[in-house]
Amino acid sequence: MGNMIILGTQWGDEGKGKLVDLLADKFDIIARFQGGHNAGHTIQIRDRKFVLKLIPSGILRPGKIAVIGNGMVIDPIALFEEIDQLTGAGIDVKRQLRISNRAHILFPGHRAMEARLHIGTTKRGIGPCYEDKAGRRGLRVADLLDSDTFTENFEILAREHDTLLRAFCIQPEYSVAETTAIYRELAERMRPMVADTALLLNRAIRDGKQVLFEGAQATMLDLDHGTYPFVTSSSASAGGACVGTGVAPTLIHSIVGVAKAYITRVGGGPFPTESLGAEGDELRRRGNEFGSVTGRPRRCGWFDAPLLRYTGMVNNLDTLVITKLDILDHLDRIPVCTTYRVGDELLDAMPAISNGLSRVEPAYECLPGWQTDTSQVRSWDDLPAAARSYLDFLENQVGVEVGCVSMGPERDQTLIRPGSKFEKLGLKSWA
Known part of the structure; x- marks a missing residue:
């Protein structure tokens, strides 16, 4: 199969976590390359539900190595909340997880500074942490583990944060001394899992092992290619996988995009196909469209082919996975x-500025619905004819094959299209 990137092609929440969980069994290592605990991947395994925010979804597959890459920002408190939950579920996290020594550390000052932003962020401090990274004043995992210099370096950073917070009339609500003690303790818990993950990944690839690169957020939230400034603070497109892990582009063999059969967005920003009436509310209800991290209701609307043509180009997608097809089962059009x-x-x-995208008028074609329950379908040929026609239409509009479709949260509610590139990668349906 080679090394594969999986990423979102809309504004996130497309179902990447489920796909990574399904594919992880075929790979040796699953590596996440950007973002922080502002992104949640939800995986349903029978009666158990896992919401992973920092740790790659592949951690749920026994024996697989999960990597938190150098392109991520890590809140150690959030990380160990997640580790403790997974450990309680019987997962050997300490054995399976590797954390880049070059990933940046998120501190309470970062969370406090994000309170001043009003563009729909999760207020978890991700943006300010990336600001410190770009400003070359941030602290990395390696700095956190350096017991001789960490206290001094953190005090310098905390003073800078204090100056900025007071300039924005924000009163810091944390103690530098208490934070230092807490983070030093967390550093020792983290130490056994820390590695030079770029070296680890490149050695593994050299030795014939295969890596699955797991994206968070999605291309339309990419700092460069998304609907700026209503975007995340990292590179959520395919190029970010290389920068965020230290693996060269020539070592990537396939790029898989994930899209919903409709589209959603959380927070502010333009959304040309948003449905503001009863139909949008029904999509939200049927799709349980509430943020896995924040619980915020997602804005819902119709599939946007021009947007997918753009993200397909930016990422040079090999194949497309369409998720939540069953949410459309009730529609007659x-x-x-x-x-x-x-x-x-x-x-x-695609317009370069958000105001430009806000002014566009979407032109629609209406396709006949199938008004049949697809959640129990376990063969591509058993999909209703109108559902297959809908997928064919999306494929023709986007210019990328639809190689896989998902109709529910369970692993076996996933079908691979016969003869697709997805199938030729050596994959089979999970029914």
Whole structure:
């Protein structure tokens, strides 16, 4: 199968976690390359539900190595909350998890500073932590583990945070001395799992092992290619996998995109195909569209083919996985946005500024629904004809094959299209 990147192609929450969990059994290492605990992957395994925010979803597969790459930012408190939950579920986290010594550490000052932002962020301090990284004043895991210098370096950083917070009239609510003691204790718990993960990954690939790169958020939240400034603070597109792990682009063999059969967005920012009426509310209800990290209701709307054409280009997708097809089962007609217009002008490129995207008028084609329960379908050929026609239409509009479809949270509610590139990667349906 080679080394594969899995990433979101919309605004996140597409179901990447389930796909990573399904595919992880075929790989030796699962590596996450960007973001922090602002992204949640939800995996349902029979009667158990796991919400993973920092640790790659592949940790749920016994014997697999899960890597937190150098491109991530880590809140040690959040990390160990997650580790403790997984350990309580019988998962050998200490044996399976490796943490990059070059990943940046998130501190209470970062969380306090994010309170001033009003663009729909999760307020977990991710953006300010990346600001410190770009400003070359941040502290990394290696700094946290250096017991001789950590206290001094953290005090310097905390003074800078204090100055900024007071400038924004924000009163710091943490003690530098108490935070230092807590983080030094967490450093010792973390130490056995820390490694030079770029070296680990490259050696593994050299030795014939296969790596699955797990993306968080999605391309339209990418710092460079998304709907700026309503984006995340890292590179959530395929290029970020290489930067965020230290693995060269020439060692990537396939790129798989994940998209919902409709589309959702959390927080602020433009959303051309948003459905603000009863149909959008029904999509939210049927799809349980509430953030796995924040619990915030997601904005819901119709599949946006121009957006997928753009993210397909940016990532050079090999194949596309469509999730939550069953959420559309009740509809007698399903709108799909096929073009963007501004006045009489037909757009052939994604607007660079959010105001530009806010002004577009989506043009829709309505496809017939199937009004049949697809959640129990276990063969591609047994999908309703109208459902297969819907998937064919999306494929033709986007220009990337639909190689896999998901109709529910369970592992066996996933079908691989016969003859697809997805199948040729050596994968089979899980029914």
